[in-house]
Amino acid sequence: MQAITAGLVLSEVDCQSVSGATLTVAPGEVVGLSGASGAGKTRLLRAVADLDAHGGNIRLDGCDQQSAPAHAWRRRVTLLPAEAAWWYPRVGDHFPEAPAATDLQALNLPPDLPQWPVTRLSSGERQRAALLRALAHGPDALLLDEPTANLDAATTLRVEAWLLRRIRADALPTLWVAHDLAQIARVASRHLRVRDGRLEVVA
Ligand SMILES: Nc1ncnc2c1ncn2[C@@H]1O[C@H](COP(=O)(O)OP(=O)(O)OP(=O)(O)O)[C@@H](O)[C@H]1O
Numbered sequence: 001m002q003a004i005t006a007g008l009v010l011s012e013v014d015c016q017s018v019s020g021a022t023l024t025v026a027p028g029e030v031v032g033l034s035g036a037s038g039a040g041k042t043r044l045l046r047a048v049a050d051l052d053a054h055g056g057n058i059r060l061d062g063c064d065q066q067s068a069p070a071h072a073w074r075r076r077v078t079l080l081p082a083e084a085a086w087w088y089p090r091v092g093d094h095f096p097e098a099p100a101a102t103d104l105q106a107l108n109l110p111p112d113l114p115q116w117p118v119t120r121l122s123s124g125e126r127q128r129a130a131l132l133r134a135l136a137h138g139p140d141a142l143l144l145d146e147p148t149a150n151l152d153a154a155t156t157l158r159v160e161a162w163l164l165r166r167i168r169a170d171a172l173p174t175l176w177v178a179h180d181l182a183q184i185a186r187v188a189s190r191h192l193r194v195r196d197g198r199l200e201v202v203a
Contacts (some may be wrong), residue, residue, distance in 0.1 A: 006061055008048070008077070008141045008173035013056035015047035016040070021056070021199045023192065025141075027171035030164070032188030034181060034202070039194040041177045042082070045143040048175065049079035060141055060173075078139035082146045084130035086118040091129055095136050103132055106162045108155055123150040128159060135166055142167065142174040148183070160187050 006027050013021040017040025025031050035041050047054035050065055050073045058065040065073055088094055092114025104111055107128045121129060127150045134142070147163065148156040164187060167174050178184050184191050191202040 008175070009057075009059045010048065011057040011059075013044070013047055013054055013058060015043050015052055015054040017043040017197060018047075018194055018199060019197050023199065025173035025175060027061075027173055028168045029190075030167060030174045030176050030188045032184030032191045033175055033177045033194065034179065034184060034191065035194035037179075040197065041194050042145055044194065044199075045079055045145055045175060045177065049074055049077055049143055051079065075137070076140040077143065078134050078137065078141070079143040080130060080134045080145060080147055082149060084126070084133075086126075089117055089119075090114070091116045091118055091121070094133050097136070099132050099136060103162070106158065107132060108158055124152070124155065127151065128155075131159065131163065135170075139172065142172050142176075144174065144176045146177055146179065148178075148180075156183070163187070 007029070008025040010021050010023045015021075021044060023031065033041050033044070043052060046052040048058055050070050060077060068076075086094065092098065095114065098114055101111055104113055109125065109128055109132070113125075113129065127147065131147060144163075148159050151159060160183065166172070176184070176187060181191075192199050193202050
């Protein structure tokens with residue numbers, strides 16, 4: 001059998017809360033990940049991003065995580081945590097170049113957002129700005145931890161549409177954690193659940 005070389009491939013990954021996680025996410029595919037609070041979803045994403053110690057094998061487009069320097073892997077495999085950190089005072093200083101007006105508009109963010117101090121951002125604005133920032137750095141795979149948790153229903157749908165366009169255009173294999181199962185049904189081609197320390201197929 002020919003080895004799969006494209007996409008994000010997890011083989012028997014063991015981390016703090018999950019054992020034997022095996023999964024392939026194709027380029028441009030979204031796999032939804034659900035599970036009870038504390039089940040281990042974030043821990044699994046952190047292992048895939050090489051932020052936590054773990055066992056097993058993780059590859060991206062044939063490149064083995066263990067053979068890549070951690071900082072290089074994390075630049076390619078971007079984890080968007082539920083609460084992203086901001087380290088410069090101004091929003092725009094976190095972007096390699098000014099965000100496109102069309103992206104700001106698609107995310108219902110103001111055109112002068114780059115000039116805003118980070119402290120001015122509401123939690124929902126902060127979450128959308130973090131998404132924009134994550135994509136601005138040109139990742140090769142995305143790990144999204146409840147990316148719309150702070151958003152109202154209408155904005156959630158806007159963000160989902162924008163994210164799906166970007167994921168497909170850039171062929172990003174994506175793991176998308178959500179508690180909202182209706183969201184997983186909307187955005188993901190497959191749905192997996194973390195339960196009792198294992199990854200199980202829901203749909
Ligand atoms: N640094 C840590 N040291 C020890 N245990 C931890 C650490 N961080 C998280 N845990 C524990 O690991 C388990 C899984 O946590 P995780 O954050 O992955 O859950 P989750 O499924 O993402 O939950 P939620 O839906 O509430 O965000 C929890 O019981 C949590 O308390």
